[in-house]
Amino acid sequence: MSLTKPPSVDLGDSRPAVDDAVIKEAKRRARRRRWGYGGVVAVALATSAALVTWDSTSPPQGPPPAGFGGPPVEGAVPIPLPAGFIGLPPEGAVPSGPPGDLEIQVKTPGKRVWVLADGRMITWRNGPATDAADIAAAATPTASGYLEQHLTPEGVELLRSYLVDSATTITPSSGPPRFESADPQVIAGTHLATVSVPGCHSSEGCPRVTHPETWLPDSAWSDRQYRAYVPTEFDICYGTKESVPVQQVLAAMPPAASKLLTQQQLVPEPTGWALWECVIISTADARAVDQSFQDAGFQHSDREPPDAINIIKDTQVLHYVFDVPSGAGQTPTVEADVMFQPVFATCSRCG
Numbered sequence: 001m002s003l004t005k006p007p008s009v010d011l012g013d014s015r016p017a018v019d020d021a022v023i024k025e026a027k028r029r030a031r032r033r034r035w036g037y038g039g040v041v042a043v044a045l046a047t048s049a050a051l052v053t054w055d056s057t058s059p060p061q062g063p064p065p066a067g068f069g070g071p072p073v074e075g076a077v078p079i080p081l082p083a084g085f086i087g088l089p090p091e092g093a094v095p096s097g098p099p100g101d102l103e104i105q106v107k108t109p110g111k112r113v114w115v116l117a118d119g120r121m122i123t124w125r126n127g128p129a130t131d132a133a134d135i136a137a138a139a140t141p142t143a144s145g146y147l148e149q150h151l152t153p154e155g156v157e158l159l160r161s162y163l164v165d166s167a168t169t170i171t172p173s174s175g176p177p178r179f180e181s182a183d184p185q186v187i188a189g190t191h192l193a194t195v196s197v198p199g200c201h202s203s204e205g206c207p208r209v210t211h212p213e214t215w216l217p218d219s220a221w222s223d224r225q226y227r228a229y230v231p232t233e234f235d236i237c238y239g240t241k242e243s244v245p246v247q248q249v250l251a252a253m254p255p256a257a258s259k260l261l262t263q264q265q266l267v268p269e270p271t272g273w274a275l276w277e278c279v280i281i282s283t284a285d286a287r288a289v290d291q292s293f294q295d296a297g298f299q300h301s302d303r304e305p306p307d308a309i310n311i312i313k314d315t316q317v318l319h320y321v322f323d324v325p326s327g328a329g330q331t332p333t334v335e336a337d338v339m340f341q342p343v344f345a346t347c348s349r350c351g
Contacts, residue, residue, distance in 0.1 A: 081228035083137050084145025087300075087317050088287050088340070089230045095283070096120070096148055096230045102192070102345040103156055104163065104209070105177055106184045107202045111210045114345055115159055117187075119151045119222060122229050122344050123210075131211075137226035146229035146317075146342060155212075155220030162208055164188050167195035176268070176350050184209070191349045231342035234286035236261065239276030242334040244324055246277045249336045252324040256292035257338075260285055286340055293320055293338075301337075317341065 081093050100116030112124045125144040129135050139145030151159070163186045164170070173192045177185055182202040183194050200206035208215060213224060238249055238261065250258045264279035281289070301321040318340035323333040 081230060084139035084147050084226075084228045086139045086143060086145045088234075088290055089228070089283065091287075093228070093230045095232045096227075096344075098232055099343050099346050101349075102177055102185075102187075102347045104159055104184065104186045105179070105181075105345075106200065106206050106209045107179075107181065108205045108210055109203070110205070113206075113209050115151065115156060116345060117156065119153065119156055120229075120344075121149045121151055121212075123147050123149075131213075133224075133226055137228070144226075146231075146344070147226045148229040149226060150221070150223040151212075151216075152220055152222050155216055155222075158216060158220055159209060159212060160186055163195055163197055163200070166197045166200075168198065169196040171195075173350065177345070177347055187349060192347060229342065229344060231283055231344060233280050233282055233343040235267070235278055235341045235343050236281055236286065236289065236338065237276050237278040237341075238336065238338040240324060240334050240336045241275065243275065244334050244336070246275070248324050252322060252336065253338070254292040254296040254298070256295075257289045260289050260292075280343060290318060290340070298322060 081089070097118075097120070100118045100120055102114065103117045104113070104115035106113045110125060110127045114122045116122070123144065124146055125134065125138070127142055129138060129144065134144060134147070135141075137144070137147055163184050167188075170188050171194045172188075173185060173194050177192060178194075181194055183196050184200055184206065185192055185194050187193070188195065197206075200209065212220075238253075239246055240249060250262060253261070260281070261279055264281050264285075267278050267280055298320050301319045320338040321335055322338075324336045325333055
């Protein structure tokens with residue numbers, strides 16, 4: 001896959017100046033932050049590098065290589081997926097590495113961006129793209145699927161510094177990252193914070209973060225090329241918007257799916273999801289849950305999630321809607337939802 005000239009993006013009059021002094025300071029900060037992480041980042045980078053070996057000049061040609069969508073071939077070099085997908089990754093796809101520590105997240109009308117401390121930049125775009133490389137890697141003409149690129153420590157620090165240094169207010173966040181946050185969230189000091197930055201808001205866009213290729217120097221990138229993000233885990237949430245116990249929701253699922261989900265440890269559900277339960281499950285088990293729904297005749301739904309959980313309506317990857325018998329004195333049935341989301345970030349400095 002060859003890269004073409006980046007799209008023309010209006011960065012406004014306050015475009016950050018990327019001169020030698022700025023780059024030098026970013027490198028200094030990056031070194032200091034790497035020392036703070038100790039050996040953890042080194043291990044994460046080594047793991048990521050081992051999992052994402054590829055030919056960076058062109059996509060695979062001919063039959064899928066080992067680790068690309070079929071059984072491994074002895075002695076072959078694994079190659080990640082060159083294009084995004086929506087749903088579960090194909091069998092044999094090489095994982096992009098374990099979930100990483102969140103550094104930045106930005107929500108805009110057309111694009112979501114998450115930057116991890118190990119340099120992975122994960123994006124999801126809704127709507128048409130103008131970047132030829134993005135178009136070539138997108139899952140569909142109007143949705144990219146989860147894609148990843150790779151920044152150097154300097155690149156992560158330049159993006160982080162832009163948000164923190166340009167902020168008019170910095171508000172320490174409590175609890176896990178808020179995926180519905182209108183303002184960017186970024187590590188500021190020792191903890192995650194919500195920042196108010198002119199020209200960067202969920203309603204107006206944030207071009208310096210959503211199109212960093214237009215201003216970051218070459219030294220900020222270890223690989224600009226888009227690849228599919230292949231998760232190792234999925235977050236599966238299930239429930240109803242009615243007052244129906246989740247046990248009834250589980251009972252209405254295919255038995256194999258219900259068994260797999262009840263075997264997992266529950267994770268805290270987002271605020272306002274009192275009638276929901278969420279679990280973190282391996283991609284292999286998520287595939288088994290999905291298959292059990294399909295075997296039982298359930299169909300994937302394109303319906304938007306209920307209002308209480310519309311924070312993921314733009315980036316959900318799998319969604320089932322099904323009827324649940326209600327209790328005595330209630331309506332005959334209620335509708336329940338099951339949604340799959342990839343897990344790509346942890347947050348060691350939240351709360």
